[in-house]
Amino acid sequence: MNALGLVSVRLCAGLMGRRSAVLLPSLRFSSGMTLSQIDEEVAKLLQLKAQLGGDEGKHAFVLKTAKGTRDYNPKQMAIREKVFNIIISCFKRHGAETIDTPVFELKETLTGKYGEDSKLIYDLKDQGGELLSLRYDLTVPFARYLAMNKITNIKRYHIAKVYRRDNPAMTRGRYREFYQCDFDIAGQYDAMIPDAECLKIVYEILSELELGDFRIKVNDRRILDGMFAVCGVPDEKFRTICSTVDKLDKMAWEDVKKEMVNEKGLSEEIADRIGEYVSMQGGKDLAERLLQDPKLSQSKQACAGLTDMKQLFSYLELFQVTDKVVFDLSLARGLDYYTGVIYEAVLSQTVPAPVPTPTEQNGADEAGVSVGSVAGGGRYDGLVGMFDPKGRKVPCVGVSIGIERIFSIMEQKAELSSEKVRTTETQVLVASAQKNLLEERLKLTTELWNAGIKAEVLYKKNPKLLSQLQHCEETGIPLVAILGEQELKDGVVKLRNVASREEVDVPRADLVDEVKKRTL
């Protein structure tokens, strides 16, 4: 604290000396601050200093992106495009439409939907007008959209960025601005058919992305609640005990039990009863067995959940995905709005922690752990009703693909692979070995563009052939169309294969077809 206190005093003095009427942002140094809070306050002061001109009297920009965000460079964009194509193809294969909603919503639209996480919502400044917040997920805007347009059934996907003022862990793909890829089915249908299709979709996407082995855990909010009830958990503690159970994928049972007993005030006996259930994993057979369980079968809720679980697995068998799906009683997703089946997909492989890059000054608690969950979702039959003036419900089930973690893995794979990621799709470079042929190069390039060929030409009057070939090597352009006095006279173009260096004269009229043929 001491050293930092000094810095801030010096900064403030410097600032106030320059302009006395400056409006300082709330300076909030107190002994209760965390290190990251102090970092943020310092950043704000430095930013303010730069804005005011700084000590040197010249603009000293802090040249960075906002904390927890990143630019995508062309290579990352090429990977992103590839991942999106796989995911969108899958959504379309299942007959989904797509919608888009604004990046911000009325603040009240988000109010009361995220429980404790509401503190992570980004608010916009009150500049006159409505109070706005950046969207926190795509599910709440979707529910608002359905209620607002009185839509009672739709199968839609939505791929867009969402915003959370969370602690970033950038090398593990955890950002404050990140993509969500959501697929949801809204409508009153026969039980578990849309739910099973969501799981089929997760299965298809994770398989096609070739991220290694994975498992999809399934549970049901009603089974959890029934289990808590028959174990003797008081009603008002269901939710908090649920969030403790949710930690079982990161903590040992002993520690989870400790939290239940010491922090949440359960008796050891009750905790042990829960412990027995949450260690159970299986498939349809487990659902059948639990329907016979003398305790659990006394809960109507649990029975409804277990009957649906049985039904779900029979559909999953028809969809040929049961080899990766596990009925796991320890799965307990945090969000308040789930009402039925819930699921989460995890990759089996753990990804080694990469060395943090110098640009990643923002990185917080990076560590070499499993990337964990890459998809999750469930049924939320009450959310749309929260927006409808008359409370009319629209049953929904959906899944969200955790695309940023997938990008991280794909980027690391690309780093390790010898194959170069191309960032353009250019088929041919129009080049020349001689001087004063710019006009001829531009004319030929125009012919190619007009025929739909992806073509480039260097923006130099007289570039060297070597630098033209180098550009192809660097960017992966496979062909060069070389023009010279002789070629112009003969009405041909010399077409060169960059990799093999083989050259062949092609009649100008055939060039388009020849390029197409060679770059299929």
Add this chain to the structure above:
Amino acid sequence: MNALGLVSVRLCAGLMGRRSAVLLPSLRFSSGMTLSQIDEEVAKLLQLKAQLGGDEGKHAFVLKTAKGTRDYNPKQMAIREKVFNIIISCFKRHGAETIDTPVFELKETLTGKYGEDSKLIYDLKDQGGELLSLRYDLTVPFARYLAMNKITNIKRYHIAKVYRRDNPAMTRGRYREFYQCDFDIAGQYDAMIPDAECLKIVYEILSELELGDFRIKVNDRRILDGMFAVCGVPDEKFRTICSTVDKLDKMAWEDVKKEMVNEKGLSEEIADRIGEYVSMQGGKDLAERLLQDPKLSQSKQACAGLTDMKQLFSYLELFQVTDKVVFDLSLARGLDYYTGVIYEAVLSQTVPAPVPTPTEQNGADEAGVSVGSVAGGGRYDGLVGMFDPKGRKVPCVGVSIGIERIFSIMEQKAELSSEKVRTTETQVLVASAQKNLLEERLKLTTELWNAGIKAEVLYKKNPKLLSQLQHCEETGIPLVAILGEQELKDGVVKLRNVASREEVDVPRADLVDEVKKRTL
């Protein structure tokens, strides 16, 4: 004011009665307020009231999107996808890479880049940490990206949403959240080659979108400045006179002249001299003539601009686009950062004002006028240097496609057209005429999905054949694969063409190929 004042008092009293510790947002009623400001304050109060539970004691949501924003429904998304595909194909044909940047930047990154328009920037609330603003365009983030990563040459496109607290005119495609499609070439190259390619790109995109006839106006910041100088405009008035000239596309010369003389304080003589120049339009010939102009040729700046203009037109001839490009001395784009050539594309057709829909409660000053500019850009050689700590410059030229206006036109065209816009790509619906065949339907659907066919199945145990056929009619699915006891016994599927109602039995093993063949 009176009625409104009463309303606000009543609201406040109601609110304060319910909870005394409520934090009221700044209530800013004053006699200087505009009507739209009052509307916004009222909206804020109503919002607050709803949040607190309202008079009725139940949650009364304001079910809407934020002012000036809109959802995209599936039909609008289908149009958006089509437009993006045309634009992205063009960018890729010209060898462009793509990047992405965060939706918000450090506030200071945007400071001092937009002149008077800075007041339209959306700021985020200070929730501790950095001061952030939503991006206002894609050009400044691009320049920040180049400087931050020390990139000295790149050809990139960037399609993303930007944010302006402007007065929305939604039926004319003017929103507070809207897409920009930017293509820029950064790097030190021989004069006017990249500039000409930007114009070629605008030409290609507007042609392919089939929006009717268009013109691309071209001018140069240096020609404008030289013209002002030789006409006798004082240096310090260049910018303000420039913005008056910019109004010539909406105002008659007489009115523009009045503004110059009465508001900007020019003498009538000087204004008339400007008037002579800004009425000039032409091509390469005009540039050549003006290079001989006794007055204009005395300005070094103007000569440099005119020489480049000549060069530009000779490249445009090679690119075969001179039929739509006009050298127009009245073109004067507003943004501060342009340093050389500037351009703007306008559609010739005027679009009739549509009847405002009931959902468009936000609409402000809609009117049946020309959609105006649909693309614009220019050269900005100094912007990157503003971000580089050592002021190193990276010359840039770029173009931005005004995609929202294009969406508006395409949507209106789709409304008028008899052709139905499909929002899914489903090739076949798996159906059944008999009961108890859900399992068989799911099994067949799985076969189709696994073979890459886009297939749907209704989520009902026993749907009627009629409702299955109706779903196809409504969503444009061309084929139905019908299963029945007999078909299962025979190992065939009845494939029905929805439009022609023709049916044919296809051996199950051939179904995938048959569907592919019929939905090419």
